[in-house]
Amino acid sequence: MATWNTGWEIEFPAQTADEILLALVVRDLIHGASYDVEAEETGAEFAVDYSAGDELEDGTYRLLLMAEVEGPEDAALVGSFTEQSIDEVFDEAEALVAERTPLTSLPLNQLRFEAVPEDEERWDLVIPDWLAPDDAEVPFGFRSFDKASGKPVPDNAALDAHGRVIAVPFEDQVLFVGIPAPQEHDDPGDDS
Structure with a gap:
C-alpha cells in the first residue's frame, strides 16, 4: 500500500484559560492516535496515524494536525474521517476537563x-x-x-x-x- 501525508490547521478560541486547556487536551488526545479504517461505500482500507503540534496567535489556538496514511490516496475520505475523529476527541476532552x-x-x-x-x-x-x-x-x-x-x-x-x-x-x-x-x-x- 502507498503511504502519503496530509494535514490540517484547526482553530479553537483561546480567550480564556479554560479554552486553552480544552484545546491542549484535544491535542494530547489526538497526538499519536492510530486508526484502521474501512470505507463502507468503497471497501478501501486505510491506516491513519496522527501527530499534532500547536501554536497560539491573537487569541486563537491552532491545532496543527498531520496524518500519515497508508492506503489509497483519497484526501476527501481521510478528511471526513478526521473530522469525525476530532468531534469524538473533542467530546472526550470536554469530559476530562470537567473533572479537572x-x-x-x-x-x-x-x-x-x-x-x-x-x-x-x-x-x-x-x-x-x-x-x-x-x-x-x-x-x-x-x-x-x-x-x-x-x-x-x-x-x-x-x-x-x-x-x-x-x-x-x-x-x-x-x-x-x-x-x-x-x-x-x-x-x-x-x-x-
Whole structure:
C-alpha cells in the first residue's frame, strides 16, 4: 500500500484559560492516535496515524494536525474521517476537563523550559509546543522548571497522582491542571 501525508490547521478560541486547556487536551488526545479504517461505500482500507503540534496567535489556538496514511490516496475520505475523529476527541476532552483539578499557578517569568533526556521525558505532562526550547523534541522532550530552585514543576509525584497534567499559559501565568487518564481509543467507526 502507498503511504502519503496530509494535514490540517484547526482553530479553537483561546480567550480564556479554560479554552486553552480544552484545546491542549484535544491535542494530547489526538497526538499519536492510530486508526484502521474501512470505507463502507468503497471497501478501501486505510491506516491513519496522527501527530499534532500547536501554536497560539491573537487569541486563537491552532491545532496543527498531520496524518500519515497508508492506503489509497483519497484526501476527501481521510478528511471526513478526521473530522469525525476530532468531534469524538473533542467530546472526550470536554469530559476530562470537567473533572479537572487545579494544582498550582506560577508566573511565566518564574519558569524555564528545558530539553530533557529521553529517560526523563514524561508523556503525562502536556506543555504547548510554543513554550519548547529550540533544541527540544516536542511534545515530550522538555519540561518546565522553577528558575529559583531548578526543580521540575510539576514534580514527578504530582504527575504520578494524575492521568495527565496540563500546563496552561494564560496572560502572564502558567496554570497546572490535573485531569484523569484518557480512555483507550477505539476506531471511531467506519467512514462512508
